[in-house]
Amino acid sequence: MSQPTRAVLAAACLAIAAVLLSISAAEAQAPKSGGTLRAALRAEVSTFDPHRGASGSDHMYLYPVFDTLVRFDEKLNPRPGLAESWETPDPKTLVLKLRRGVKFHDGTPFNAEAVRFNLARAQDKQVSSMSSELVSVQDVEVVNEYTVRLRLKAPDASLILAFTDRAGMMVSPTAVQKLGDQFGRTPVGAGEYRMARWQPGSEVRLERFADYYEPGRPYLDAIVFKIIPDADTRVSALRSGQVDFIMEVPAQDFAGLKGERSLRALEGPTLAYWRVFLNTAKAPLEKKPVREAMNLALDRQTLLKTIIFGLGEVVASPFPAGYWANNPALKPWPYDPARAKAKLAEAGLPNGFSMDMVLEPTPEHVRRAEAIQAQWGAVGIKVDLKPMDLAKGVQSFFRGKELAAANYRWTGRPDPDQSVRAMFHSTGFYNPGGLKVPRVEELMDQAKATYKLEDRRRLYQQVAEVVQQEAMDIGIYVASSLEAMSVTVQGYQQNFLGKPVFRGVWLQGK
């Protein structure tokens, strides 16, 4: 990047300015082809089979290999992908018009038949882990070579964005038939890159797919994902030039990385929502005043400032500002310990109460939980912290329903229906106490059956209002997505999912 441009970048503080700048930078410099991007990721891919897999850390590996029917932009709005357009002639029919001239890595043509094969596979419980995302699909009809018609059991507006995720990742039907169980280790998709080498525990190498349908794309010759679980090690690897890109930068290191001239550090909003999950079947959490007290006793601004150094946002609902389903009119809970105590007294607990809270056992999680513990302790809510590794914590809290609370992050889903249903529906997995507010369930069902974005938005805004009225949710904050990279990395754009997508990324010659 030229000197003046860099100076401008450094000066830019507002997000808008940054966006404008990246546009002008893009105009100033045409993308160059070639080079290998080395990106450090926290966790290893579990399988390259998008239908079988279920781990949230797989996506960074999957996106480059598998093109999706629908793409999302940085704010999670649906954009055309392998499906060039879609329409709903009636609420129970979805017609997808497919892109022409697309090939899978093995030369198999992508067409309506391939889509039917993929959706059938994604619905097959013997193979798929995500059949539940497609429950509303009755059958898939091949209209012609490049058109499919989905008949739905019930209207389902969440389908489109579900197609930006695993459900929309297209695998090569011939490869699946040929490889069987081995597909997950030698995947064949239609994405910009094909999997070249996977050294478990160490790195995954993707190489440019020469026959990609878009001329000139992709820009990079290869992407190498290095698996580096320790956050500080990732930072060291970037600073010593061993990798070009790291995700999940520790908040305390962000300012330092931003100050380095050879690096660029980016902060952007995400759906990563830190909250306290409650098991409302445990007394006294079934009482609304108790949950109100818990909300009023939290000084969220201070938590945001101290725990993640202000790199995030205090929110009134699980959604950040700028997200389409957000309710900007709703105010976050105020910090009012006196009122919290009054609420506790109203619930018949003037001396407070005790409860346990699960958390992950690493220092950053312990730190947050200790700060929450202290704030609740100040109004008489005594919290017993139970650090547990994730498998044990999820098992004991969500499935075993043994404990009262858990301090975890909701990672966010492509469609808001997935989030609100999981957390606020009485049957949701992440609502272990089965707290039921009929009005919320009506609203989310209605939203799911509404295709017009404007109408859906209004319904989710109402969901957020009722959730707050009923004190169903104890949110802490939404954490920003923090990524850092060498200044040679160009064209990278953050997204609301906080899962890096390397589409359009190119490397400037050194």
Add this chain to the structure above:
Amino acid sequence: MGRFLRRRLLAVVPLLLLVTSMVFSLILLLPGDPAVALIGMEDASEEKLAAIRERMGLNRPLVVQYASWLGRVARGNLGASLRTGQPVTEAIRERAPITLGLALAATAFGLVVGVPLAVLAARRRGGLMDAAASGLAAFGVAVPNFWLGSMLVLVLALHLRWLPATGYVSPFDSAGDALRHLLLPTLTLGASAVAEVTRQLRSSLGETLAADFVKTARAKGLAEGRVVAKHALRPALIPVVTVAGLTVSRLVSNTVVVESIFALPGLGRLNLESVLNRDFPMLQGAVLVTVLAVIVVNLLSDLLYGLIDPRIRYG
């Protein structure tokens, strides 16, 4: 000696059974199964979990799983990872050399630095050299692994840029690069090895130097250097061999922290990840190999006793 070896090798079988059932019992004790570990906080549902459990073969009783696992192992098949489907033997083939190489390098470093240090220290008890060696040894024992590792990274890799901060390079790809990548982890792990060797040898050398047969040798007018080399060092080496053996095996099974800091895909991280992922076949396989490596090292150190001190019989 042949009989001794045969007996020790035969004893390995019940040992491995003991160890794998230990791992198995640990799995029993750990709540949360691989399906839960896989999904974590990523949009789980009972339906999804059930589908994954079915595919992983987790719906059979654990004892049945263990029995079928043992049966397969007897036929030389360690199974495949529940998470990635990678054959366990393949994972071990890739990862074991890294950990073993690291442990051997660190122990070698410990011997190369520790033995001369101890000899210098023991020759004049209470002298300046003794104080320096003891101080260094105490530091090596006392310094936390990850603290030393991250300090080394900070200074040697990030500030001076002499060595790479992290990562692993296979010696088959580039021998020089592999060595450079191994240097910092070796120093980090080797610090404690130096300390252990120095302390143990200094202490046992002190004893043998004070022993009657050494005094006799001295009285005969032998030069001090010869006394140390010919008479005192030999018996004093027994504890050193013990310590070296212990160090190798301890390092083999305890490289987790160093492997995390330096992003080395070794057995330590495989063990750790398998516990966190509840990846039963992978954990069994990794522990099995770790244990086998340790047994071999111990056997070698027992055999070395006999070479150093012929008075020891293999009873």
Add this chain to the structure above:
Amino acid sequence: MGETRLALRRFARRRMALAGTLFLALLILGALAAPIVSPYDPLRQDLARMLTGPSPAHLLGTDDLGRDVLTRLLYGARLSLGAACLAVAIATVAGVPIGLVAGYLGGRIDDALMRVIDALQAFPALILAMAIAAALGPGLFNVMVAVGIVYTPRFARLVRGQVLALREEPFVESARAAGATHARVLARHVLPNVVAPIVVQVSIGVAFALLAETALSFLGVGIKPPEPSWGTDVGRGYRFMRLAPWLVFMPGTAILLTALAFNLVGDGIRDAFDPRQSREG
């Protein structure tokens, strides 16, 4: 009685050993008197003053939640030292008899005992401790029991190695020839001669246990928050190494100095009690 007094006098002559003893005594005193010495509560957070460097108000600075580092160090000493000693005590009590018996009796008993020891030793120690802690729940006691078990083979193998050589010594053989029972030979003739390496091992063992707590806390296993312990605090400090280097330096130094002191005291005791050296002196 006279022997002990003699040993004490010899110990008192070693300046480094005395320095170590003094340090440990002060440390233990400080830990016990922590509520009197420090005006702060180790758990009291002051988020507005987090990550401030050493100052007159906070001699060693404040931690990542604005708590006084010195106060946490003093309170942390209680847990960390207690835990380390517990782990080493377990290892000694279990390991020494096994090593004595195995080395002295030899044969099948030796084989059987050493195989169990092998199994324990071969088991990846931190993994075992992690799994035990995951199963039993957090808490330093559970973790330290695991560390003690893991450390047992070190004593057993060390003692056995010494006994293997000793049992061929003329004085042991003559005692046996004179008709002494096995127990008597072990207690009177063998054990005194392996005390020195055991003491060395104990001193290293305390350091090992302190470091094991540190490593485990790095891996996310340790005490129940928000209780302070050196291992937990140094693990947290590591995350702020660039922003607040004293956070990793202070508890790290505490661990280092304490381990050092244990080593010096161990050296002193060994030199003071070593029968061969006493013969010389």
